[in-house]
Amino acid sequence: MRKDVPKIVVARLPVYLRDLSQLRDEGKEVTSSQELGKRLGISPAQIRKDLSHFGEFGKQGTGYNVSYLIEQLRRILHADRNWKIILVGAGDLGHAMVHYTGFRKQGLHIIGVFDNDPQKIGQRWGELTVMDASTIEDFIQKENVRIVILAVPAKVAQQVADRLVNAGIRAILNYAPIVLHLPNGILVEYIDPVVHLQYMTYFLE
Amino acid sequence: MRKDVPKIVVARLPVYLRDLSQLRDEGKEVTSSQELGKRLGISPAQIRKDLSHFGEFGKQGTGYNVSYLIEQLRRILHADRNWKIILVGAGDLGHAMVHYTGFRKQGLHIIGVFDNDPQKIGQRWGELTVMDASTIEDFIQKENVRIVILAVPAKVAQQVADRLVNAGIRAILNYAPIVLHLPNGILVEYIDPVVHLQYMTYFLE
Numbered sequence: 487m488r489k490d491v492p493k494i495v496v497a498r499l500p501v502y503l504r505d506l507s508q509l510r511d512e513g514k515e516v517t518s519s520q521e522l523g524k525r526l527g528i529s530p531a532q533i534r535k536d537l538s539h540f541g542e543f544g545k546q547g548t549g550y551n552v553s554y555l556i557e558q559l560r561r562i563l564h565a566d567r568n569w570k571i572i573l574v575g576a577g578d579l580g581h582a583m584v585h586y587t588g589f590r591k592q593g594l595h596i597i598g599v600f601d602n603d604p605q606k607i608g609q610r611w612g613e614l615t616v617m618d619a620s621t622i623e624d625f626i627q628k629e630n631v632r633i634v635i636l637a638v639p640a641k642v643a644q645q646v647a648d649r650l651v652n653a654g655i656r657a658i659l660n661y662a663p664i665v666l667h668l669p670n671g672i673l674v675e676y677i678d679p680v681v682h683l684q685y686m687t688y689f690l691e
Numbered sequence: 692m693r694k695d696v697p698k699i700v701v702a703r704l705p706v707y708l709r710d711l712s713q714l715r716d717e718g719k720e721v722t723s724s725q726e727l728g729k730r731l732g733i734s735p736a737q738i739r740k741d742l743s744h745f746g747e748f749g750k751q752g753t754g755y756n757v758s759y760l761i762e763q764l765r766r767i768l769h770a771d772r773n774w775k776i777i778l779v780g781a782g783d784l785g786h787a788m789v790h791y792t793g794f795r796k797q798g799l800h801i802i803g804v805f806d807n808d809p810q811k812i813g814q815r816w817g818e819l820t821v822m823d824a825s826t827i828e829d830f831i832q833k834e835n836v837r838i839v840i841l842a843v844p845a846k847v848a849q850q851v852a853d854r855l856v857n858a859g860i861r862a863i864l865n866y867a868p869i870v871l872h873l874p875n876g877i878l879v880e881y882i883d884p885v886v887h888l889q890y891m892t893y894f895l896e
Contacts, residue, residue: 499890505869569892680799686862690878
C-alpha cells in the first residue's frame with residue numbers, strides 16, 4: 487500500500503512526528519486527531535486520513551497513544567535508523583548545520599564535511615575536520631553514504647551534484663538556489679529562504 | 692483577479708523569477724515555457740497557466756522576453772521594493788543568514804539582529820550590531836518592519852512570535868521547529884531541514 491501514498495501525505499508525516507515528540511516532552515501520553523489538528527492547523531479528518539494509509543494507530547474514542555504513534559511514524563519514515571550524511575560546502579550555512587543539535591536526536595548524523603577551499607580544509611568543526619572535496623567519492627563509497635546536504639554556491643551546485651550522484655548519493659538536501667537536473671530516482675529537496683520570503687511579500691502591501 | 696490565484700501558483704513564481712534571473716546572467720534574452728519547463732521540471736502548460744493568472748507575458752511563437760518577465764514577476768511578488776527584515780536569534784543559523792549575499796540583491800535587507808544573550812548583545816556582525824531583544828518592539832515600530840526571520844529555540848518561538856506580531860510584524864520566516872499559532876492574516880513560512888530529510892529517508896531503503 488506504501489506505493490500509493492501521495493507525496494503530500496508523506497511530507498506531512500515528519501511534521502506529525504515533530505509535534506508528537508513535543509507533546510511527549512510536555513508529558514502527554516495520549517492525544518487525538520482533534521488535538522493534533524488544532525496544534526498543527528490541519529483538519530482532524532485530514533490527519534486521520536493521512537495516518538490511515540499506514541494502518542490503524544488509534545481506537546475510536548480513546549485517541550492515539552503518543553509514544554506508540556511516534557514509534558510507528560519513526561518506523562514508517564525510516565527515522566528509527568541512523569543515517570550518515572555528508573555536508574558539501576563549508577561556509578556559514580554549513581557551519582550552522584554541523585552545529586545544529588536537531589539532527590542527531592533524529593538519527594541524522596553529519597559524518598563528513600567537504601570543501602575545496604584550502605583555507606577551510608583541515609579546519610576543526612566540533613568533532614569533524616573539513617576534508618578536501620577531491621576525496622568525496624572515496625568517502626561516500628567507503629562509508630556507504632546515501633544522503634548529502636549541499637551548501638555550495640549556485641554556479642557549481644549542478645556539477646557537484648553530478649559527482650555526488652555518480653559516487654552513490656541518492657538524496658540531496660539542496661541549499662543552492664538552483665533547480666538540479668538529476669537521474670530519475672534521485673531524491674532532491676530544496677531550501678531557499680528567498681523563495682519563502684518572496685512568497686510572503688506577494689501578500690504584503 | 693489576484694485574489695483568486697491559488698497559493699501553490701504564487702509559491703512557484705519566486706522559482707520562476709530565480710531561474711529567469713539565472714538565464715539573464717547567462718546572457719539569454721528570450722526564453723519559452725518549454726525551456727523554462729525543462730530547466731525547472733515543470734510542464735510548459737503549467738508555467739503558461741500559472742503566468743496567465745497575471746496577464747499576457749509572451750507572444751505565441753516568440754516566447755518570453757527574459758528581462759521583461761523578470762520585471763513583471765518582481766512587480767507581482769513585490770520584489771521590486773526594498774523590504775526591511777529583522778532577524779531574531781543570533782545563533783549559528785542567524786549568523787549564516789546575515790552573511791548570506793542572496794537576500795540583498797532581491798531587495799531583502801536584514802536591518803536588525805536581536806538576541807537576549809548578554810554574550811551576544813553588542814557583537815558586531817558585518818554592518819550590524821546584535822541588539823538586546825527587549826528593544827525589538829521599539830525597533831519594529833520605529834523602522835516600520837513587517838518581516839522577521841525567526842531563528843530562536845523551539846521552546847521560546849511561540850512567545851517571541853506573539854511579541855513580534857503584537858509589535859506589528861506581518862510575516863514570519865520560521866526556522867524554529869514548531870508550528871506557530873498566530874492571528875488570521877499573519878503569514879508564516881517554515882524551514883526545517885529535518886522535515887525535508889525525513890521525507891527523503893521515507894523513500895530510501
